[in-house]
Amino acid sequence: MKEQEFLQTIALDRVTLNAWVAEAWLAPNQSSGEPDYNEMDLARARLILELQKDMGVNDPGVGVILHLLDQLHGLRSAMKDLLETGLTERSIS
Template sequence: MNDHEFRLCLEIDVVQLDFWVEQGWLIPETSRGQRQFREADVARARLILDLMGNMGVNEAGVDVVMDLVDQLHGMRGTMGKLLTAIGRQERDVQQRLFESLEEVDRF
């Protein structure tokens, strides 16, 4: 969706949107000089609205939260790749890995 559609969907003004993009809280794709937003951007923007509105989080707090969200997303991707790699191993290797994880959990 374009800038206008995005702002209408979220009921925000261009100043707010520009600020969020400048802060790196939203990183839209650019096509022919026009920003394009995805559903993930809508979800992030709704989170920003909740944080700043309902929860009263300031800009520095939003920076921290959005950084943590990005880190968590990255870790989930890495975990998915790790599970795929484990799934490609022979059964005995898989078993040893899972047993090793259980041992680590005990400490």
């Protein structure tokens, strides 16, 4: 989805969105020359809003939480790959 649609969907202003992108909290696809947001970006933006507004987490705290979540997802993916490799090796033996 294009930036304007994203802003309307999440009810966010452009200044805040630009700040989030500058902080690398969101990383839209830029292959077409303009930002293109997907459902994962939308979910992440909703999480950021929830952390800030509902839970009162400050900006540095949001950055830490997002970094930890990214690490967790990376580890989960690595674990899945390891398990699949182990299962494949067992079925070959």
